[in-house]
Each structure stands twice: as C-alpha cells, then as structure tokens.
Amino acid sequence: MWKYLTRLFHRxxxxxxxxxxxxxxxxxxxxxxFLLIVWGTWKGLFLAPEDYQQGDAFRIIYVHVPSAYLxxxxxxxxxxxxxxxxxxxxxxxxxxxxxxxPLGAAFTFLTLxxxxxxxxxxxxxxxxxxxxxxxxxLVLLFLYFGYMALRAAIDDVAxxxxxxxxLAIVGVVNVVIVRYSVEWWxxxxxxxTLLTDEGPRMSEGMLAPLLVNLLGFTLIFGGWLLRxxxxxxxxxxxxxxxVRKMMAAEGAHA
Amino acid sequence: xxxxxxxxxxxxxxxxxxxxxxxxxAWKRPGDVLNPLFFFAMVVALFPLAVGPSREQLMFxxxxxxxxxxxxxxxxxxxxxxxxxxxxxxxxxxxxxxxPLPLTVLGKTVAHWLTSGVPLVAVSPLLAIxxxxxxxxxxxxxxxxxxxxxxxxxxxxxxxxxTVGLHxxxxxxxxxxxxxxxxxxxxxxxxxxxxxxxxxYTQGLWALAAYAVGALSLAPFAAAAALRVTNE
Numbered sequence: 001m002w003k004y005l006t007r008l009f010h011r012x013x014x015x016x017x018x019x020x021x022x023x024x025x026x027x028x029x030x031x032x033x034f035l036l037i038v039w040g041t042w043k044g045l046f047l048a049p050e051d052y053q054q055g056d057a058f059r060i061i062y063v064h065v066p067s068a069y070l071x072x073x074x075x076x077x078x079x080x081x082x083x084x085x086x087x088x089x090x091x092x093x094x095x096x097x098x099x100x101x102p103l104g105a106a107f108t109f110l111t112l113x114x115x116x117x118x119x120x121x122x123x124x125x126x127x128x129x130x131x132x133x134x135x136x137x138l139v140l141l142f143l144y145f146g147y148m149a150l151r152a153a154i155d156d157v158a159x160x161x162x163x164x165x166x167l168a169i170v171g172v173v174n175v176v177i178v179r180y181s182v183e184w185w186x187x188x189x190x191x192x193t194l195l196t197d198e199g200p201r202m203s204e205g206m207l208a209p210l211l212v213n214l215l216g217f218t219l220i221f222g223g224w225l226l227r228x229x230x231x232x233x234x235x236x237x238x239x240x241x242x243v244r245k246m247m248a249a250e251g252a253h254a
Numbered sequence: 255x256x257x258x259x260x261x262x263x264x265x266x267x268x269x270x271x272x273x274x275x276x277x278x279x280a281w282k283r284p285g286d287v288l289n290p291l292f293f294f295a296m297v298v299a300l301f302p303l304a305v306g307p308s309r310e311q312l313m314f315x316x317x318x319x320x321x322x323x324x325x326x327x328x329x330x331x332x333x334x335x336x337x338x339x340x341x342x343x344x345x346x347x348x349x350x351x352x353x354p355l356p357l358t359v360l361g362k363t364v365a366h367w368l369t370s371g372v373p374l375v376a377v378s379p380l381l382a383i384x385x386x387x388x389x390x391x392x393x394x395x396x397x398x399x400x401x402x403x404x405x406x407x408x409x410x411x412x413x414x415x416x417t418v419g420l421h422x423x424x425x426x427x428x429x430x431x432x433x434x435x436x437x438x439x440x441x442x443x444x445x446x447x448x449x450x451x452x453x454x455y456t457q458g459l460w461a462l463a464a465y466a467v468g469a470l471s472l473a474p475f476a477a478a479a480a481l482r483v484t485n486e
Contacts, residue, residue, distance in 0.1 A: 135436075139433050139436060142429075142432070142433040143433050145429065146426075146429045146430045146433060149426055149429050149430075150416060150417070150426060150430060153417070153420050153421070153422060153423075153426050154420065154484075159483060159484065159486070162483040163416050163480060163483050163484055166412075166416065166476065166479060166480050166483065167416060167430060169476075170412060170434065170476055171433075171434075173472075174433065174434050174437070177437045177465070178436055178437050178440075180437075181436075181437040181440045181441055181461070182440065184440075184441070184457070184458075184461065185440050185444055
C-alpha cells in the first residue's frame with residue numbers, strides 16, 4: 001500500500017506525466033460541467049418556482065452561490081497546494097497553486113458583482129460593509145491580488161513559489177480573523193440585522209437546479225484548473241528535453 | 255558570533271543585542287523615525303481640510319481618521335525593516351548565525367515597534383485633542399494604538415520579509431500588509447468609537463490584546479521562514 005502511494009506520488013511529481021494526464025482529464029470535466037450548467041441554469045431560470053418574497057430576483061443564486069463556494073474552494077486549493085509544495089518540495093504543487101489564483105480571483109469578483117446586483121433590489125444596497133460574508137469576500141479578493149502581485153514581482157520561479165505559498169497560508173488565518181472581527185463589529189451596530197434574515201427555506205424545485213449548478217461549476221473549475229496547470233507546466237519546463245521533443249513532433253505534423 | 259572564550263551568546267543576549275543594534279541605527283538616522291511621524295500628523299491634518307471643520311464631524315470621524323493615519327504611517331516605516339540590512343550584508347550574517355532566526359526577527363521587530371509604534375502612540379494625544387476627543391477617550395485610543403501597532407509591526411515583518419530586495423517593493427508591501435491589517439483597524443477604530451459613545455468597549459481591547467499575543471507567538475516564525483525563502 002505504502003509502496004503504491006509513493007509510486008503515485010512520484011508519478012505526480014513527473015511533469016510530462018502530469019501534462020498528459022491533465023490533458024486527458026480536462027475535457028472529461030469541462031464537457032459534463034458545461035452540460036450541467038446549461039441544464040441547471042435552464043431549470044433554475046424557467047422551471048423553478050418563483051420565490052414568494054423575492055419573486056424572480058432570487059434566481060441569481062444559481063450563479064452567485066456556486067461562484068461564492070468556488071471563490072473559497074479555489075483559495076483552499078491554492079493554500080493547500082502551496083503548503084504541499086513547501087513541505088514536500090513538490091514543484092508541481094506550486095504550479096497548481098499558481099494556476100488556481102486567477103481562477104479564484106475571477107470567481108470572487110463574480111461573487112461580489114452578482115451579490116451586488118442581487119443586493120440592490122433586495123436589501124436596497126450594492127454593498128454592505130457590516131456584513132461578515134461580504135467583507136470576507138472583499139478581503140479574499142485583495143488577498144488574491146496580493147498573491148498574484150507578489151508572484152509577478154519575483155523573477156525567480158522557485159523563490160516566487162515559496163514566498164507566495166507562505167502568503168497564502170498567512171492569508172487563511174486572516175480570512176478567519178476578518179470574519180470574526182466583522183461579526184463583532186456588526187453585532188454592535190444594531191439595525192443592520194436585515195442581512196441575517198435569509199428568507200424562507202428552499203423548496204425542492206429551487207434546490208435541485210442549485211445542486212446541479214454547484215456540481216457543474218465545480219467540474220468546470222476543475223477542468224479549467226487542469227488546462228491552466230498544463231500551460232504552467234509547459235512554461236516552467238520550456239527548456240526540458242521532453243517539451244522540446246514534443247514541440248518538434250508538433251512542428252513536423254504542421 | 256562567539257565571545258573571547260569561544261562561548262555562544264545566550265538567547266536573551268542575542269535578542270537584546272539585535273534590538274539594541276537596530277535602536278542604535280535608528281538613533282543615528284532620526285529621519286527614518288521622524289518622517290512617518292510627520293506623515294501621521296499631516297494625514298490627520300488633511301481630513302478636517304477635506305471634510306469640513308465642524309465639531310460634530312471631527313468628533314465622529316476622529317477615531318477612524320487617527321487609526322487609518324497610524325496604519326499608513328506604520329506601513330511607511332516597514333519598508334526599511336530589512337532593506338538596509340540587506341544592502342550592507344548584515345542580513346546574510348543574521349541568516350547564517352547560529353542563533354534561531356525567529357528570535358533575531360523578533361528582536362528587530364521589537365526595535366521597529368519601539369521606533370515606530372511607540373512614537374505614534376506618544377504623539378496621538380496631541381492630534382486627538384485637535385479632534386475634540388475627551389480625555390478618557392484619548393486614553394482608550396492610546397491603549398488600542400499600543401496593542402494595534404504591536405500587531406502591525408509583527409504582520410509588517412512578514413510582509414517586509416516577503417518583499418525584501420524586490421524592485422517596486424514598497425507598493426507591493428502595502429498591497430500584502432493592508433488586507434492583513436484590516437481586522438486590527440476594525441477592532442482599534444471601533445473600540446475608540448464605542449468609548450467615545452460612552453458604550454462598553456472593553457471587549458474590543460481584549461480582542462486586540464488576543465490578536466497581539468497571537469501575532470507575537472506566530473508572526474516571528476512566519477517572517478523568519480519568509481526571510482529564508484527570499485534570501486536563499
């Protein structure tokens with residue numbers, strides 16, 4: 001068992017193997033993910049019953065909730081991959097972390113914009129500073145920006161990998177602290193509790209499309225991440241023999 | 255790093271020596287200490303010019319303005335934490351010395367706090383008076399600033415260690431440290447606001463103190479690890 005695991009570990013540490021594997025797996029995630037999103041969104045927009053309080057406006061959850069979940073998921077992928085890279089000195093884990101950052105930033109931005117579009121008619125405000133979830137999302141976006149900026153500022157890839165992994169790990173602690181400090185803050189400012197009222201619990205007809213979309217978004221994220229990992233591996237290994245051989249073979253085809 | 259008899263200095267000795275050296279350097283270059291202070295005073299002076307000098311307005315915005323200004327002034331002083339050591343090569347000596355690096359980093363951070371945080375706390379009453387802050391609230395402001403600047407120095411040490419030796423390091427340092435500093439700002443400024451509104455504010459002080467203790471025990475290790483990465 002242990003032998004099998006170490007062999008697996010070594011295979012995942014081999015760039016050509018990961019490049020091939022990511023290429024094979026990516027469409028298997030992207031295509032079902034795309035189909036699920038189309039199905040879930042269609043069900044969500046046209047078949048799900050209207051909310052008795054929010055009317056049709058609630059339907060933005062079919063984009064908002066999956067992207068909010070993925071904005072945090074991508075950060076966890078980034079920080080975990082960074083930690084694996086730091087602890088076991090696995091270069092490919094750092095490639096995964098580097099690939100996850102822009103995706104996470106994109107999903108966080110999507111979360112904030114869809115949240116604002118939803119918040120304006122429902123709560124009468126684009127942004128509410130005293131809401132812990134909004135503040136955590138905003139700080140998460142800043143952390144992604146800082147992560148990418150630090151990466152871009154360090155020329156040496158190995159150094160950028162380790163420095164940014166540390167920042168990502170420190171950031172995990174920070175997101176938790178921000179959440180609790182805003183909760184403390186907003187609990188003092190009474191009268192802004194309207195945001196905690198989530199409205200009615202969900203009926204089945206509303207919930208099913210949401211679950212479909214959650215799965216679809218996750219698959220798309222996985223597939224997209226693998227595509228980015230491929231590009232990242234290719235860039236990092238641009239001087240390696242296997243990349244040159246592959247490029248030469250592609251050139252012969254064309 | 256051994257003395258005449260070939261004995262290695264103890265942990266406390268090494269810590270004091272590092273802090274002493276940085277304090278001495280700050281003493282010889284007073285500009286590095288004074289510039290952030292002037293910056294602090296000027297930012298505080300800018301707000302009444304921009305938002306209007308009415309008494310209620312100043313009393314309302316005072317805690318927030320003083321806290322934001324203190325945060326920015328601390329950021330300004332962070333860049334020099336490791337840069338001069340990098341330039342004259344003494345950072346390399348610290349890295350190869352047999353003393354544990356987190357301890358050395360803590361020594362440098364303490365010196366940084368004594369030369370940036372403490373002066374900010376010391377001048378804050380003068381500026382708070384211009385914002386019509388009553389005496390007891392000024393006391394709370396100084397307490398929150400003492401605890402808050404400890405956290406900012408420690409978090410800043412992580413950021414400074416990650417960006418030491420980079421081009422365009424200053425802007426990047428702010429980008430990294432500001433999100434980390436947000437909870438401190440929320441806790442600090444709002445505790446003072448609560449005190450000004452004559453409400454119960456002690457829970458904010460406890461939270462800040464908890465944050466300071468947490469940062470004191472974890473940040474030196476993170477900053478030391480970051481220094482090792484950026485200077486290998």
